[in-house]
Amino acid sequence: MSATKYQMLAIVGPTASGKTTVAAHAAQLLDGEVISGDSRQVYRGMDLGTGKDYEDYVIDGQPIAYHLIDIKEAGYEYNVYEYQQDFLQAYADVRQRGKFPVLCGGSGLYVEAVLKNYKLIQVPPDPARRAELETKELAELTEILKALKEDLHNTTDVETKKRAIRAIEIERYLKDHPEIDRSMPDINSLVVGVKFDRLSRRRRITERLKQRLDAGMLDEVQALLDGGLTPEQLTYYGLEYKYLTLHLVGELTYNEMFKGLETAIHQFAKRQMTWFRRMERQGTPIHWLDGYMPLPEKLERIQDWLNG
Incomplete structure (x- = not known):
């Protein structure tokens, strides 16, 4: 690489955009390795539901090394603090x-x-406050959180x-400990986004959902339940795991599950794009690639931006 x-290099974009x-x-071109920035691909056994697309990491028969995929057991509740620490280790190793x-x-x-050097800490659980909050409904908890956070972007x-x-x-x-200051190293990153127009994105999401169901996504969720995870644990992971679990335990018909999940993924992709647009407004330049652009042209653009 010159x-x-x-x-x-950071490649971002909504679900089903082909960013992997x-x-x-790009990693092959740059003699590089991929570090995942996905909150659910860290879990072993959650493959189709999280869209790991392992085949994307083999190019012309040669494997491309990847990190932070399959590093935790399903059922574990991973968080952004842990991700930041794991990312720093992977980045230093690469x-x-x-x-x-x-x-x-x-x-x-x-x-x-990672890109904006969030200052994160490990927050210990507070049993007394948890017991108090357990008595409240989700709508009330949402209002409490909104009062604590100036802007509730992370709707998950x-x-x-x-x-x-x-x-x-x-x-x-964090409010009780204003003295806490945890800094991240500055990593000068080129951020590239991949996106399709809204109608194309919706079509791709629906096609991809059908493909994953045909490939055995229901069997994957059933295996997780058979392996000892509770429906509540799987519902925690949202989207595919929420809707497929509700179908498997008899709360949704197959058609209800498909339509509900399809809508939820469309809404999720829209929230992803809203997040990236907000990042741009707040000072993170994102160089966008049209998803329909041929792959060689995408790579050429990336190389030009890196060398620019």
């Missing part, structure tokens, strides 16, 4: 071996925690009571 002022393919080929890091993901909070924090209670716990802890 010299560049950048220390990392771009990231893997750089130390003379490879070029390529961050790839659509989890806006995780990606931004209020998908379930459990998530909302933990988010409130973290915000209260």
Whole structure:
């Protein structure tokens, strides 16, 4: 790879945008390795539901190294603090071996925690406050969290009571400890986004959902339940795992599950794009690629931006 002022390439975009393919080929071009920026691909056994697309990491028969995929057991509740620590270790490892890091993901909070040097800490649980919050409904918890956070961008924090209670716990802890200052190293990154127009994105999401169901996504969720995870644990992961679990336990018909999940993924992709646009407004330049652009042209553009 020719010299560049950048220390990392980040490939972002909504679900079903083809960003993994771009990231893997960019890593091959740059003698690099991919570091995942996905909040659910960390879990083993959650493959189809999280869209790991392992085949994207093999190009012309050669494997492309990736990091932060399959590092935790399903059922564990991973968080952005842990991700930041794991990312720093992976990044240092990739750089130390003379490879070029390529961050790839659509989890806006995780990606931004790296790109914008979020100051994160490990927040201990507070049993007394948890017991108090457990008595409240999700709508009330959402209002409490909104009062603690100036802007509630991460709507996954209020998908379930459990998530909302933990988010409130973290915000209260940070307000009670204003002296805490945890800095991240500055990593000069070129951020590239991949996107399709809205109608194309919706079509791709629906096609991809059908493909994953045909490939055995229901069997994957059933295996997780058979392996000892409770329906509540799987519902925690949202989207595919929420809707497929509700179908498997008899609360939704197949058609209800498909339509509900399809709508939820469309809404999720829209929130992802909203997140990336907000990042741009707040000072993170994102160089956008049209998803329909041929892959060689995408890679050429990336190389030009890196060398620019």
